[in-house]
Amino acid sequence: MSATPFWLAGRAATGDDEIVVTHPWDGREVGRAAVPTEAQVEEAVAAAHAVRKKAAALPLHVRAEALAHVARRLEERKEEIARLITAENGKPLLWARGEVGRAVSVFRFAAEEARRWSGSALRLDTDPAAEGRLAYVARAPHGPVLAITPFNFPLNLTAHKVAPAIAVGAPVVVKPAPKTPLSALLLGELLAETDLPEGMFSVLPVPNDRASALTEDPRLPIVSFTGSGPVGYAIRDSVPGKHVVLELGGNAAAVVCPDADLDWAAQRTALFSNYQAGQSCIAVQRVYVVGDEAYEKFVPKLVAAVEGLVTGDPWDDRTQVGPLIGQDAAERVEDWVNRSGGTVLTGGKRDGASYAPTVLTDVPETAEVSCEEVFGPVLLVEKAADVDAAFARVNDSKFGLQAGVFTRSLDVAFKAQRELEVGGVIVGDVPSYRADQMPYGGVKQSGVGREGVASTMADYTYEKVMVLTGLQL
CATH class of the missing domain: 3.40.309.10 (Aldehyde Dehydrogenase; Chain A, domain 2)
Structure with missing residues (x-):
């Protein structure tokens, strides 16, 4: 069985190693994923860093159309993708089909939010000292996003990290769970069909013991992690200067x-x-x-x-x-x-x-x-x-x-x-x-930050204020 290529700065690539993916129900091999070398990981991160300004300047219609394209293609290939999820994850087709449907919605919501992504004006002349002044408040991406995704929703929880990043104009590097890399790789295939610039996305199925090279890289200022609490908090503690979003466990x-x-x-x-x-x-x-x-x-x-x-x-x-x-x-x-x-x-x-x-x-x-x-x-x-x-x-x-x-x-x-x-x-x-459009996240040891397309877009960005002076308002 040939290995599925990974996505390096938007291009299909293979490395020197493979991950064998087995079906939880009967243990049979269902696929293989190519694993990038350390040099290829470096190339992907460098590309994300290099394209960050171009990505932030992408017209909203370009971002929105790329996201809408992925939503359409997920819908067109929904049965194939559902069966891929079942193969690598073991969840019944009933739930795999539902997961694909949700991912369609996430990309559609992100396309809609991207078209609405706009700044706001704030008159400052409510105080005499600020007569003739107007503030324009926009949001700017912190920079490239490292998205670390879990095995239990290998498509939709990847969508929840990737779609908002593209919507705000942030490059994204995805590290899928080693047990379930195939759904994320297929998502990379659909992203490669768009007009997004080279370096805008990479999907790198590296083993967990190599993840620190990504989490600690200063060129990836946002880390969005979904998984176990001990791992999530270890990541946060290791990179105190980064903006870290954690979706962790619960006992609902x-x-x-x-x-x-x-x-x-x-x-x-x-x-x-x-x-x-x-x-x-x-x-x-x-x-x-x-x-x-x-x-x-x-x-x-x-x-x-x-x-x-x-x-x-x-x-x-x-x-x-x-x-x-x-x-x-x-x-x-x-x-x-x-x-x-x-x-x-x-x-x-x-x-x-x-x-x-x-x-x-x-x-x-x-x-x-x-x-x-x-x-x-x-x-x-x-x-x-x-x-x-x-x-x-x-x-x-x-x-x-x-x-x-x-x-x-x-x-x-x-x-x-x-x-x-x-x-x-x-x-x-x-x-x-x-x-999938509502704010979602926890308190205490269930994490920090919120998912939900609009909430994640806010989490990936910061407010940036411009004050115009000498205006007749």
């Missing part, structure tokens, strides 16, 4: 109130604790049910909904839960569950890289499956005396990405908005909901 919680539709809450919680095999930062990991009566009614519904999920071969259109990214990941989840001290209501069994959707109760708060990010198809359900107690349990975490609150009460909804220590509160649904 949902609160089920007595006034909620318990059938809906059970179905949504069951599905979205296990979608992507639980390998999502906002997969439901903890559920707190308010009151004895609601708890007794909800738990059997939840267990039945989990047991009703279709698990198995990710190539089957009916499959909802497939394998984890590899057997080592499934073995870790198995170990955490076995050591949790909780009661297994369903699941709790591993088969190779797959782990059965699992519901636990009576889990000590200090157990890893409770206080860490399990990143697998495991769900804890516990009873809370009242809403205050449930919210306290949600907040008793070092993470704070998103939370879900199933309620019909506006008072409870706004109480959740006020009191929950998270970046997003989803009322009437699971914390796993994310619209």
Whole structure:
């Protein structure tokens, strides 16, 4: 099997080494990715640095049309790309198709935002000393962006970093996860079809142990990282002078109130604790049910909904839960569950890289499956005396990405908005909901900065003020 070339300053290239990509479901080889040499990495970074001024000066219509082209091409090739995601990541086609659809939207949103990317005027003569003065406030890119992307959404989380960079006129160097480089390389193929200048983008599938050469390079002043907390904070600490955006882990919680539709809450919680095999930062990991009566009614519904999920071969259109990214990941989840001290209501069994959707109760708060990010198809359900107690349990975490609150009460909804220590509160649904245009990110150890196209564009840029003097306003 020949290696897929990487993208060096917009051109296809090969190196001296390859990454073999295997399918998590059965371990077979599904592709190879060429790995750049150190000299080629240097060439890519130098090209991004060299083109930065030209990129910042690109007319908005050029940026917007490039982004719109990628959106169109993703749509045209959506089934092929979905199958590529399933091949390298193992997620069922159901979710892979959804990921492609979301990436289409991200590039479309970015094209729209690029056309609106404009400065603002501010009259300064509100004070007598500033008569005849007008401020024009624009935003300028910090410079080239280093985008480090994870394995769980190999296309869409790459899109969330690349599309806003192009929209603001910033070159971007992508380092995809070594386990799933093929989706990012295909995205590079589509970018190469545009009229973007040489050096505007590179996709470099280098091993993780070579990433420091990129993160520490002063010519890449923005580092946007999605992945584990220890790695993210190590990057931030190693480059104190850079602007670092971190989208890190979570252990997302949902609160089920007595006034909620318990059938809906059970179905949504069951599905979205296990979608992507639980390998999502906002997969439901903890559920707190308010009151004895609601708890007794909800738990059997939840267990039945989990047991009703279709698990198995990710190539089957009916499959909802497939394998984890590899057997080592499934073995870790198995170990955490076995050591949790909780009661297994369903699941709790591993088969190779797959782990059965699992519901636990009576889990000590200090157990890893409770206080860490399990990143697998495991769900804890516990009873809370009242809403205050449930919210306290949600907040008793070092993470704070998103939370879900199933309620019909506006008072409870706004109480959740006020009191929950998270970046997003989803009322009437699971914390796993994310619209790609909304601000998305966490607090505490869930990261710094925000994604969502417009939010990322702001994060990649700084305000630059010009004051005009001697005007008749």
